[in-house]
Amino acid sequence: ILGMGINMAMIVFSKGVPQFMEYMGMADASAIINGDCCLDKLWIALAVxxxxxxxxAPVFMTFHKITDTHILDCGGSLRSLITPIPMARIITHLNWDTQWNFVFKKTIPFFWYPAHTITFLLPDEVRVLFAAILGVALGVLLAIAARMK
Incomplete structure (x- = not known):
């Protein structure tokens, strides 16, 4: 389900942002994002x-944290798939300091902005796969950083 959400967002934003850029006056942004690499494509990929x-990302990351917490609360079992998620309880007990100051303020601008700029320079058919690899890479980096503390 989370993977489908990422795929949907990538389609919506990779099509919508170039359309908006054309509306704002950049000629052929929709064609450029799907063409060969050039400086204009880099700017469009960055904008996307x-x-x-x-x-x-903030909404998705928060929902991801909620589902992770629910799975942990269910002992990592398949029971988590059929047990209703106690949204209010989980949301009120999230570590919002970490969510805001680390997840939103550090991983989004310093990891996801540049990483997904590269993602949107790639052909459509490999973007979701590359994004999944980036997610694994970030997980490994965060695990290493946590162990070094």
């Missing part, structure tokens, strides 16, 4: 990444 990660 910043827009997607500013609008979609």
């Amino acid at each position: 990444s910043v827009t997607m990660n500013t609008i979609f």
